Amino acid sequence: MSITPDISVTVVICAYTMNRWDDTRAAVDSVLAQDRAVDEILLVIDHNEELYALACAQYAASPSGGARPRVLTNGHARGLSGARNTGMYAATTEVVAFLDDDARADPGWSEAMVEHYRHPEVDGVGGYASPQWPLDRPGWLPEEFDWVVGCSYVGQPTALAPVRNFIGCNMSMRRRVITSLGGFNAQVGRVGSKPTGCEETELCIRITQHEPTARLLFDPSMRVQHTVVAERTTFGYFARRCYHEGRSKALVSSMIGARDALSSERTYTLQVLPRAIGRGLRSRTADGVTQAAVVVAGLLLTACGYGLGHGRVVLFGAPQ
Template sequence: MNTAPSLSVVVCAYTLDRWEDIRAAIASVRAQDRPANEILLVIDHCEELYERASTSMPGVRVIPNRERKGLSGARNTGVAAARCDVVAFLDDDAAADPDWTDRMLERYDDPNVVGVGGLVRPWWGTGRPVWFPQEFDWVVGCSYRGLPEQPAPVRNFIGANMSFRRAEVVSAGGFRTDLGRVGTRPLGCEETELCLRIAARRPDAGLLYEPAAAVRHHVPESRTTWAYFRSRCYAEGLSKALVARHSGSRAALASERTYLRSTIPQAFVRSLRPGRPGALRTLAALTAGVCATVAGYVVGRIHSLSSVSAPHPPHPPQPPLELPGTDGAPEPFWGSPYALRGWGHHGRRG
């Protein structure tokens, strides 16, 4: 008889501006039909937020980010502090459905499943712009049209709603800190790179997308503009170029090839149907989104190739963290001993 794995839920936060969102995220985890064994709130280098959360969230382990500033370092800190078999990540501006943990954990009954990601529904603060194509909901960190509608293996997860067996993340070395969001800058693709690394280490391992394990993700008005749309697409291309540098373009772009060959052409066809509201603007968004992403990737690859050929001074490795093992003894956790080399903008599609 299989024993259900224990669960740590990690929420990473960096600013008091999202205080109400953070409270909603934590409340949604507390209200789960199957309670998590522990909730960790990792504060990313914001002393004021740390003090406020520490005094107003009883029962939540509030800890400071002990790595480089940014989402990747905060997640690594959460993994290092977690005490359970499975570590789930929920964004600080997302709220989980009541059966989120239940739907997620039941998939770990299969020992070959090392990670489970779920559906991320957009929660538009001011309503979805009429021109915003659902195929580009990844721009706002949400599930997009083209993903499976039933449980299915996937290459990578969307960061707002994902989980892994903790031992697999530790063995893989954690999230790279030269990828990932830092503050409000649209950095990203750290989830993709970690998933690729886990899959490379464990070809028999399964990364499963379970749309029934759902969350809603707040999309503020600031992310509904043309300027944000274009900049995020361009940043996504830059990020994918860096992932391709680390993991190889074949693996890094496998899903993107299908997306461009199938999902985007179908989106154009739908936009051309008579009577569709905002059809011309949607067509313009589809075209601009693809072009900006490809341009970012090309620029990123050129930059990446030039960086490889140019000499760089050596960087000392990051010291290991002590991570409590399942038998009570400490085990090494190397985090992400990688240095940022001249990159300022990376995107995230998850």
């Protein structure tokens, strides 16, 4: 197996709740078990003293066969963007990878990622996130909307390809690039369990706006398994997540311009979703017809969130 020691990698895992402690330990263990060892693991605790104490106790001693994960507390504003920025600035390597606290990296994850950074024009690499359902996949949920649960979805590339942005649970970037841009914008992104997002979208677009020749690659062989908890398999969560995605997109559009902020969404809305509706209706099955209806509902909820979010920006201005 080829080893590329010339590319150094830090993996940042951000955690905020005791409820995911078992998942967080599994995420760290998956990084320690990589075929190609990473150079540094930073576990950033987001304003939770109990979780910070537990993590410090857990990783006080070096595990066998790997470097001891370093536990940090979020030194920025509460939320995922602040926690990621804490890890980004603390990292000492060329590449910083971000893995969610409820995701587990496949053994070949780091090796698949690192090979691309041999090319100097590559500023970021993201990968595939496979949903790990609590039981069976919900029959009503179309695969085009797996982004709702933070996973890869129909409409993404199926082979190595340049992309506008990554899925946040499985991505990496050159440290010098993201630090030069100030990292993740704390005005967007998840805070606690509120189903907002788009912080990785906003940063990825800023990268290519700042350096048009930069390449952001999606490699489906860079895989993680992303846990989906039972409460995220309900239509209520689906509706809230779609609505907040629209609001987040409106905020990002106000910050970096609607043309770039909505470029991928136009293709998704005009090509991917109509195919999903047609497939569901042609199936003439209860699940298929339900999925077609869910696609329409998801689109309308997201559009509603975007419209209301845009109106708020017009009335009150974008956060500074």
